[in-house]
Amino acid sequence: xxINTETQKLxxxxxxxxxxxxxxxxxxxxxxxxxxxxxxxxxxxxxxxxKAGSKKPRVIAEHLCLGFPCKExxxxxxxxxxxxxxxxxxxxxxxxxxxxxxxxxxxxxxxHMAETGEIPYQGLNYKTGNSGGGxxxxxxxxxxxxxxxxxxxxxxxxxxxxxSGDSRxxxxxxxxxxxxxxxxxxxSIVTMLSRVKAAAALQTFCCTxxxxxxxxxxxxxxxxxxxxxxxxxxxxxxxxxxVRIVEFKxxxxxxxxxxxxxxxxxxxARVASMREAVAGTxxxxxxxxxxxYSVEDHKKHVDWIKExxxxxxxxxKVSTPSDVDMVAVGSYYAGAHIVQxxxxxxxxxxxxxxxxxxxxxxxxxxxxxxxxFLSEEGIRDKxxxxxxxxxxxxxxxxxxxxxxxxxxxxxxxxxxxxxxxRCHHCESGRGCARGIATTDEELTKLMELEWATQRIIxxxxxxxxxxIAILKRLGMKSVTELVGRFDVIGHLDYIxxxxxxxxLEL
Amino acid sequence: MPPKYxxxxxxxxxxxxxxxxxxxxxxxEGCLKCARCVKKDCVYKVYEKRGLDTRQxxxxxxxxxxxxxxxxxxxxxxxxxxxxxPAYKELGDHYWTPxxxxxxxxxxxxxRIPVSGGGYGGAFSGPGFDAMWTxxxxxxxxxxxxxxxxxxxxxxxxxxxxxxxxxxxxxGALSIDxxxxxxxPQPILxxxxxxxxxxxxxxxxMLEGARSLxxxxxxxxxxxxxxxxxxxxxxxxxxxxxxxxxxxxxxRKLRLIEIPYGKDAIAAQKKLKEEHPGLVTIIRMELAPDSxxxxxxxxxxxAGAIHLVADEYGLEKSDKPLFIKxxxxxxxxxxxxxxxxxxxxxxxGGGIAxxxxxxxxxxxxxxxxSVDIPLLVAMECRVCRRCKDGISCxxxxxxxxxxxxxxRIRNLMAGWHNQLLEILGAMGIREVRRLRxxxxxxxxxxxxxxxxxxTLGKRG
Ligand code: SF4
Ligand code: SF4
Ligand code: SF4
Ligand code: SF4
Numbered sequence: 001x002x003i004n005t006e007t008q009k010l011x012x013x014x015x016x017x018x019x020x021x022x023x024x025x026x027x028x029x030x031x032x033x034x035x036x037x038x039x040x041x042x043x044x045x046x047x048x049x050x051k052a053g054s055k056k057p058r059v060i061a062e063h064l065c066l067g068f069p070c071k072e073x074x075x076x077x078x079x080x081x082x083x084x085x086x087x088x089x090x091x092x093x094x095x096x097x098x099x100x101x102x103x104x105x106x107x108x109x110x111x112h113m114a115e116t117g118e119i120p121y122q123g124l125n126y127k128t129g130n131s132g133g134g135x136x137x138x139x140x141x142x143x144x145x146x147x148x149x150x151x152x153x154x155x156x157x158x159x160x161x162x163x164s165g166d167s168r169x170x171x172x173x174x175x176x177x178x179x180x181x182x183x184x185x186x187x188s189i190v191t192m193l194s195r196v197k198a199a200a201a202l203q204t205f206c207c208t209x210x211x212x213x214x215x216x217x218x219x220x221x222x223x224x225x226x227x228x229x230x231x232x233x234x235x236x237x238x239x240x241x242x243v244r245i246v247e248f249k250x251x252x253x254x255x256x257x258x259x260x261x262x263x264x265x266x267x268x269a270r271v272a273s274m275r276e277a278v279a280g281t282x283x284x285x286x287x288x289x290x291x292x293y294s295v296e297d298h299k300k301h302v303d304w305i306k307e308x309x310x311x312x313x314x315x316x317k318v319s320t321p322s323d324v325d326m327v328a329v330g331s332y333y334a335g336a337h338i339v340q341x342x343x344x345x346x347x348x349x350x351x352x353x354x355x356x357x358x359x360x361x362x363x364x365x366x367x368x369x370x371x372x373f374l375s376e377e378g379i380r381d382k383x384x385x386x387x388x389x390x391x392x393x394x395x396x397x398x399x400x401x402x403x404x405x406x407x408x409x410x411x412x413x414x415x416x417x418x419x420x421x422r423c424h425h426c427e428s429g430r431g432c433a434r435g436i437a438t439t440d441e442e443l444t445k446l447m448e449l450e451w452a453t454q455r456i457i458x459x460x461x462x463x464x465x466x467x468i469a470i471l472k473r474l475g476m477k478s479v480t481e482l483v484g485r486f487d488v489i490g491h492l493d494y495i496x497x498x499x500x501x502x503x504l505e506l
Numbered sequence: 507m508p509p510k511y512x513x514x515x516x517x518x519x520x521x522x523x524x525x526x527x528x529x530x531x532x533x534x535e536g537c538l539k540c541a542r543c544v545k546k547d548c549v550y551k552v553y554e555k556r557g558l559d560t561r562q563x564x565x566x567x568x569x570x571x572x573x574x575x576x577x578x579x580x581x582x583x584x585x586x587x588x589x590x591x592p593a594y595k596e597l598g599d600h601y602w603t604p605x606x607x608x609x610x611x612x613x614x615x616x617x618r619i620p621v622s623g624g625g626y627g628g629a630f631s632g633p634g635f636d637a638m639w640t641x642x643x644x645x646x647x648x649x650x651x652x653x654x655x656x657x658x659x660x661x662x663x664x665x666x667x668x669x670x671x672x673x674x675x676x677x678g679a680l681s682i683d684x685x686x687x688x689x690x691p692q693p694i695l696x697x698x699x700x701x702x703x704x705x706x707x708x709x710x711x712m713l714e715g716a717r718s719l720x721x722x723x724x725x726x727x728x729x730x731x732x733x734x735x736x737x738x739x740x741x742x743x744x745x746x747x748x749x750x751x752x753x754x755x756x757x758r759k760l761r762l763i764e765i766p767y768g769k770d771a772i773a774a775q776k777k778l779k780e781e782h783p784g785l786v787t788i789i790r791m792e793l794a795p796d797s798x799x800x801x802x803x804x805x806x807x808x809a810g811a812i813h814l815v816a817d818e819y820g821l822e823k824s825d826k827p828l829f830i831k832x833x834x835x836x837x838x839x840x841x842x843x844x845x846x847x848x849x850x851x852x853x854x855g856g857g858i859a860x861x862x863x864x865x866x867x868x869x870x871x872x873x874x875x876s877v878d879i880p881l882l883v884a885m886e887c888r889v890c891r892r893c894k895d896g897i898s899c900x901x902x903x904x905x906x907x908x909x910x911x912x913x914r915i916r917n918l919m920a921g922w923h924n925q926l927l928e929i930l931g932a933m934g935i936r937e938v939r940r941l942r943x944x945x946x947x948x949x950x951x952x953x954x955x956x957x958x959x960x961t962l963g964k965r966g
Contacts, residue, residue: 020579092589093578096528099627133630141963251642322641322949344639347625353609354619354925356626358862359932360642365954390625412625423573426623433549433574437623443549490963493955500963 010174011201013117013458016451018063019419023115025063026108026122028091031056035085041077050077062091063108067122101345102412102422103129106392113462114417114455127395134345134364135396137492140470141502147475155468156478159407161245161384162313164337169311171244174203175464176407176479177397179414180388181209181227181249186349186426187415187437188444189214194452195414196220201457207247207409213239225315228305237308246305246312250298251319251342299334306335313337315386320344320366325373328385332374338384340409341366346389348411348437350427363389364403371404371484380484394466404484417459418452511661511691513719513920515617518913522886522901524569524611527594527604530577533585544580553577598889601819606859607883610918614884617917619861619924634820634829635863637951642932659930661692661923661938663874665762665851666786667810685779685810688722688761688786692923693874693938694864696723696881696915697855698744700818701894703904705729711911712881713737718912719919722762724876727752735759742788749774757782764813767791767800772807788813788853793822793833798840801850805841811851814872818879820857830857831870838871838943847943861925868941869948884918885911 017023029049031041035056042050042057047064050057068088070076078086097104109126113119120126128136161171179195186209193216199206200223208217210229213236217224221242228240229249240246302314315338316331318324324341331339343363347356367387374380387400388409397408416422418436431438435446471479474488482488490504497504530552532545545553550572577586597604605628609620631637666687675681696712699705709725713734716723722742725734730743735756742762743752749765757763757778765774767789775787788811789804791797801812814834821827828836834854841847854867855876864875883889886901893899926938935941 018579020576021582022579022584024575024579093575093587096573096588096590097575100629101625101627131628131630132632136630138959138962319642321643322947345626345630348623350621350623352619352621352925352928354860354862354928355932356622357628358866359640359929361639361949361954362630365949365958368958420624421573421575422624422627423575424622424624424627425572425574427621430549433572433576486962487964491955491959494960495963 010203010461010464011457013461014454015116016454016458017115018111019447019451023061023063023111024093024097024108024421025065025091026094026104026124027062027065027067028087028089029059029062029065030087030089031059032085032087034083035081036083038082041081041086044075044077044080046075056085063112063122065122069123098422100131101129101390102392102416105129107416107421109393110413110416110459111419114459117458117462119462119466127393129392134362135390135392135399138364138399139490139492139495139504140398140402140474141488141490141495141500141504142473143475143502147472150472150477152465152468154477155471156480157464157467158478159384159480162337163384164382166337168313168337169244171313173205173407175460176401176467177410177460177463178205178225178386178407179207180409180411181207181225181247182348182411182437183209184212184214185439188435188439188447189216190444190447190449190452191415191418191436193217194418194447194449194456196224197449197453198414198456198460199223201453202460205245210249213242218242227317228301240305240308240312243309244312245315245338246309247315247317247338247340248298248301248305249317251317295330295334298330302335315340317342317388319389320360320363322361324361324366325370328370328374328383329377329379332379332383336383338386339370340386340388341370341405342409343367343387343389346391346412348415348426363387363391363400367400367403367405368484368486375484394463394470397463398467398470398482399489401479401482402485402489404486406480406483413459414456417455418447419455510658511720511923513916513923515917515920516913517617518615518910518917520611520615520886521906521910524608525591525593525597525888526569526571526608527591528571528573528588529591530571531587531589532577536583536585538583540582544577544586547580548577549574601857602859602879602889607889609860610880610883611886613921614886614914614918617920619921619928631951634857635831635860635866638831638866638869639949640862640865640869640929640933641947641949643934659927659936659938661926661930662689663693663851663939664689665788665811665853665874667808667851668849670849686784686786690722690874691720692919692926693868694919694922695721695742695853695855695874695876697815697876697878698724698726699878699882701891702882702887703893703899703902706733706904707906707908707911708882708885708903709734710908711885711906711915713740714908714912715881715915715919716740718916724764730756744790745774749777754781757785760785762786762788764788764790767804772804772809775809786811788851790815792816793830793854793856795822795824795828795833797822797833798837801837801852802841802844802846805846805850809850811853813853813855813876815876816854816856818857830854831867834867834871835945842943861922862929864922865926865929865941866948868938869944871943871945873939873942880918881915884914886914 037056039052042052049061049065051060078088094104098107105125106129109120109124157176158172158174159176162168179199184192196206196217200220205223205225207225208227210227224243225245225247226239226243227247227249305314314336316336317340318327319342328339343366344360345362384406386407386409387405391397391408391410400408415436420436426432426437430440435443476482552570555570578588594604597607612620664687667685669684673681696716702708712723717737717740722740724742724744726744726746728746738759742764743760744764763785765771771789778785778787789809790813793814793816816822816830820830822833851873853874853876854872858875858877867875885906933947
């Protein structure tokens with residue numbers, strides 16, 4: 001019962017502006033009093049930065065300005081303005097945006113992709129952040145000679161999730177990623193639905209997270225992964241029967257060894273009813289599963305799901321302890337189709353800072369470790385490895401695949417497409433002031449469902465295009481050829497351009 | 507049920523305005539007087555709480571804004587901007603970073619551990635303590651029951667010589683006299699401060715804090731005075747003068763005494779033991795490349811507790827200093843090799859700046875730690891070190907009320923204790939004593955990088 005054997009058409013890009021009046025930009029463009037309103041700049045700028053005004057033109061889209069590199073162009077408004085009325089400067093607020101992992105450039109790039117469906121051109125580094133290690137120090141090694149220039153349609157980005165060879169259905173996703181669990185309660189219903197709708201449009205999946213299965217999701221059953229986590233909040237037999245993939249969450253990278261934690265403020269009546277809990281009380285999910293003390297116990301869990309739903313694939317989400325390779329093998333032998341490795345630097349929910357930074361290993365180590373071990377055991381082809389926890393861009397995704405994952409699971413990046421600015425205050429008071437990670441009614445209204453869905457689609461279609469470009473440069477026709485190709489990726493501390501045949505490049 | 511160690515916390519307000527990372531600038535000129543100004547929509551009511559602190563001439567906008575950028579993005583005339591606070595950038599130095607200092611302030615004020623949403627935002631790794639990760643165990647975890655079982659994780663450690671086996675005489679009675687040990691409920695001592703403004707109130711705050719936490723503060727003999735006498739059971743007196751100058755009454759009330767490492771250290775320890783059998787002696791030595799052989803020799807000569815001290819940056823005394831974590835690993839493994847590790851208590855200190863450093867240094871071989879600068883920071887110190895040069899302290903630390911100071915210290919230590927439990931809980935370890943030297947339950951940057959990244963990019 002293969003559902004997606006022939007590629008259905010992927011959705012289209014539709015440009016969508018920021019929800020906020022002034023988009024956050026790298027550059028500031030200002031027109032001073034000496035402007036005579038000749039309108040030249042409005043006609044010159046090809047990026048639509050200006051709009052004609054009655055006294056002087058209005059700067060309506062600074063974030064689309066090319067910035068200093070525009071100096072080279074003949075249309076450079078600053079030079080061409082007869083009154084020398086235009087000032088172009090760096091935006092000082094840009095300096096405080098983002099953090100080392102998600103740099104201001106990465107944030108602005110994601111916003112740009114979500115808004116325009118195009119790769120940024122404003123001199124933003126949309127490939128790496130400033131964390132100084134891991135993905136940010138890994139580079140592709142592209143062959144010198146260019147391969148045949150295939151049309152994009154001939155490069156496949158699809159992956160099969162059921163590699164076990166058992167009698168359960170094949171599940172193919174058209175892009176090598178799906179969306180990770182963010183429970184209703186930690187994010188608004190609009191955020192949740194937009195991710196699900198975008199997943200359906202992109203012919204992939206979105207996980208419900210812990211906290212129940214709101215009925216609004218029922219039309220998208222075929223694109224939903226339902227999660228069973230330690231709190232068992234909202235887990236019912238009927239929800240397990242409904243879906244094609246069921247996920248066990250043993251641990252999550254952002255707080256390895258700790259359960260979920262929803263502060264009382266966020267437990268509204270609706271959240272509470274779905275979780276069968278009392279409104280206003282903080283909800284803790286225990287760690288770990290109280291019924292699991294061994295791999296045998298774990299197998300019983302997997303068997304239980306398989307009995308309840310004969311067509312479901314089982315995914316096991318674990319974090320990355322020092323023996324992550326053994327954990328992956330154990331999960332496989334217990335019958336998992338998918339093992340999701342959740343690295344320690346990702347996550348969206350509230351977590352103690354000490355856990356986020358220090359406990360368990362980053363994804364960039366865990367994926368190759370597991371890939372190697374499963375290959376040596378001869379079972380790598382029988383299981384799907386999904387990497388998550390800190391994938392910020394198409395480049396991170398491609399690198400994770402080259403390090404040995406079949407695909408990736410995403411979360412934070414979707415929120416950034418919805419204009420999350422990573423202020424890290426999702427957990428306080430009424431929740432996210434920008435209306436993304438909140439259940440506050442008024443704040444939820446800051447975002448419309450159609451807008452949000454399309455923003456996520458736009459950004460990920462750009463990611464897909466970027467992935468195809470990487471595959472083509474590597475002379476590959478399918479993303480499955482990239483899995484575990486340690487030879488096409490290098491770490492800057494260990495590899496120098498001089499010693500290489502190919503081009504060490506992003 | 508084992509007794510639970512619980513630290514009572516209560517909010518202890520800042521005396522001075524916080525220095526935060528960024529501030530809001532709102533210009534008046536050009537304001538359109540909108541019917542519904544974006545300032546009214548601030549979720550955190552920043553503009554309603556606006557005020558000017560005249561003592562410091564600081565605008566409150568800078569300390570309450572939560573960086574959501576909505577006002578910046580909403581103002582039709584772009585009159586609101588945010589920018590980096592230069593005073594924030596200048597806090598501390600390369601080691602005592604603004605992030606560390608503001609994190610300590612938060613814990614000391616709120617008595618809660620830092621929790622945030624949105625994943626990790628820091629560097630991939632870094633020097634020193636940032637080059638290791640602690641382990642977690644995925645499923646088998648009989649040690650922990652959600653958040654509620656955590657109080658049963660023990661953080662108690664002992665200071666003093668341990669006998670490796672009990673001996674009995676023919677009548678079945680104990681034939682050896684086991685040396686005294688001092689038990690403290692969490693693995694942290696308060697150390698001598700490397701610098702500070704005049705310390706009268708500061709010392710009392712540290713002592714009051716130590717007493718309420720059940721731990722000890724190390725106090726110089728030269729600074730000891732009658733006002734501190736009531737705290738004697740929580741003082742580890744550091745002998746910076748003549749041992750004979752300390753009166754027997756004081757020695758009788760003390761439980762810990764610290765003497766400097768030197769030729770006479772072992773002789774002094776013997777003498778103290780003879781006269782005050784219940785007193786535990788700690789030998790304080792600077793961490794140095796030859797520490798492991800010196801520690802081993804001291805153990806064979808009868809030392810029971812050694813306090814190894816690095817500088818403010820966690821560096822040992824040497825031209826090419828090793829970081830405390832590396833040196834402690836070497837010392838620990840050397841003593842394990844020699845079969846004497848369990849006889850001695852190793853206290854390590856210098857450069858301990860965050861809760862995670864406690865767990866990590868214990869994994870690298872320390873039994874317990876000593877902290878210094880974080881206690882000052884708990885009382886709002888900005889690590890500007892002006893006091894070191896005799897310049898006035900910007901937060902007037904010489905004027906603090908010691909009870910306020912003690913509650914700030916208690917809050918901070920409660921936060922550290924809770925975070926230590928997070929790490930122990932995630933690892934499935936029930937006792938901090940068992941964490942000591944568990945290097946197999948940690949992941950080290952150098953090794954992982956080499957194992958994994960050095961093999962990439964090779965053909966064939
Ligand atoms: S080109 Fe210069 S003078 Fe003309 S409208 Fe633009 S800013 Fe004003
Ligand atoms: S500098 Fe170039 S891109 Fe920017 S507004 Fe002027 S013409 Fe447009
Ligand atoms: S940035 Fe957000 S929190 Fe800060 S003042 Fe503006 S609206 Fe308030
Ligand atoms: S704030 Fe500066 S002057 Fe005051 S105690 Fe700290 S380092 Fe010394």
